[in-house]
Amino acid sequence: MQFAKIPDHYAFKNALIRMVATDKVAHAQLFIGPTGSANLALALAFATYLNCSSSKETDSCGNCFSCASMGKLTHPDLQLVFPKKTSSAILEPKSDGNYLEIFRNLVKKNPFLTLEEWATAMHFDRKQCQISKKEVGKIIQQLSLKPFMGPYKVVCIWLPEYLHHTAANALLKTLEEPPPYTVFLLIGCNSEKILPTIRSRAQHHVIPPFSEEAIEQIFRNIYSDLDGHRCKEIAFLAQGNLSKAFQLFEQNLEENFDYFSQWIRCCYSGNLIKLVAQSEIFYKLSIEAQKNFFTYALQMSRATLLGKFNDPLFQMGLPAETTFIKKFGLNVTINQLKEIITQLMQAYYYVERNGNAKMVYLHMSIQITNVFASV
Template identity: 55%
Template sequence: MLFSEIPEHNEFKNALIRHVALGRVGHAYLLVGPPGSANLTLAWAFATYLNCTFPIEGDACGNCSSCKSMAQWAHPDLQLLFPKKATGTQTEAEAQTIFKNYLRQHPFLTLEEWLAVLEQGSGQITKQDIHAITQRIAIQAFIGPYKIICIWLPECLNNAAANALLKTLEEPPARTVFLLVSCASEKIIPTIRSRSQQYYIPPFSKEAIEQLLRKQYTALDAHRYGAIAFLAEGDASKAFQLAEQAAPAHFDDFSSWMRHCYSGNFTKLIKQSESFHKLPIKEQKDFLRYALQLLRMTILGKCNPTVSDTTLADESTFSKNFGLHVTVSQLHLIIHLLNQAYAHLERYAHAKMMFANLSIQIATLLKAKQLSILGHALSKNK
């Protein structure tokens, strides 16, 4: 990973480059950013630059053996820590291989995605992980000038691991750099935060997300780049998920679902619940995520009609028409119900029952609006 491959964040990149040029590289950096931000990729690019054999102005060369091994997370002077299963049959080498292979394909990886890969509700970094790292950094660097330890999500350190890491940070070995990549720095013990140079990495802009999408997904409809970038809200991981979703199929299912909810056609809603239950769990979650995004777009369209122009034609038409028949308060309530349903799926709820119950709740909510309109019309005619 090179700095040039990451859009924006130029001020932060330049600050890191100055640290190297002036010989003032810190022993610990804490890069804090929301899920889907550039915090991990910036740490990766900085690690590449630190040990590049032939750095160019403002970046690593990308061609030397050090850069090539960094691109694969395979550099002998780079150690990587990440949340793992609390118990399991995998060896450390197997866990590292799985994580690095996945990370190369998903550089904006989020904890939610990684836990789904693990098929685990939570993950942690243990004291044993920290001890293994401290043993490795006690020896001299193999190739580069720096030994680098990248800890992805230090908020997942258990108490024993956090205390063990603190001891190392208090007396760091020479020419050793810790890169702590966090999405929730408030969960990191204060003494670790105080011993690190902390930087906040903001979400990507809409333009940056479009740039990443155009590079990663060259076959997308030209209008779709802007629509996805708007919906992603600065989260590159979410943008990539939306790009991989079958949006037209989701749209057809969602629009028919809302029509059945609005008309109170419970026979068809029950049939849809059965169809939903047959989908793989990932597709069930994708559908709910898509529904949430389109409803948020409907709210924005009601507040600012030009917003809906960033979607595809069918989605834009639906958003405008649906927005005429519901209030912003109702949309917020439906979004709340969808978020609850998503949380139930995370806890392995029965999909058919969950979706049927959700449909009834939304239909009841929409029916209340219709009755209110009818009552208002009748009162005016009296």
């Protein structure tokens, strides 16, 4: 992974490069960014830069032996640590080697990998994930050896939120005083969920989510024949999560706007017969499609709210949606919008936790009908 392959984050990339140029590489660094952000990709690009034998001012060379093996994630001085399932499972791979091979392949394909995607690929529930004390023992043992190629030994711990407390305790001393030229890169999504003893020993970097413009640009670059409207819609729905954007790309999004506008009209006019019929259709959608509908509805409600405050952010470059939002904004108050957003968030929460989608949809729709009727 090279910095050039990661869009945005220019100032941060420069700051990382400056650390190497000035020989001020902190031995424990925490890359915190939301799901689907560039946190893992940036850490891997930094690891590549650290060991590149012909690094340039702005990036690693991409061609030397070190860069080539970092590209394959097989560099002998790179250790990859990630959450695994704690107990045995039917489809569990036979050995740690299999886990590593699958992880490498997934990250090579998608360096914006999410825990959900990792858990799905491994057929386990993300709640069962953990980084064990045994795993940490292996890191410490490896670090006692000299670098094979060097100059740095890099340990990437993906999602340190999942370090078991015994594992964290076993890691503390090495994290505080690692052997020379050892760098720990901890790549997490939520610093609050990382044990304070680990958190306090690392230099923090906050990685923001991708901007809508960056996601749109990425899709325009990768899929040059993709319809401009579709690029904008994907960027709008992905909410800064690039992994989510790629999932959305696989799905049929064209119906989202029609579906949403019909639904909100039914709520507004209190058409319960149509809402019941819609709940039957909604029930038959996949959970991902149901979640996408809520995400879309939330984004539209948020844009309407911004529009009411004349915030330029609401201009999203989608003509049909913008016209709808302007009209909708004239017929809804700020308090009603706040209540609609609350109801949508609640519905999302229940569907994500396997609530009965038909009931959730209908309950939410009736609540929103009442919100409109309350003027």
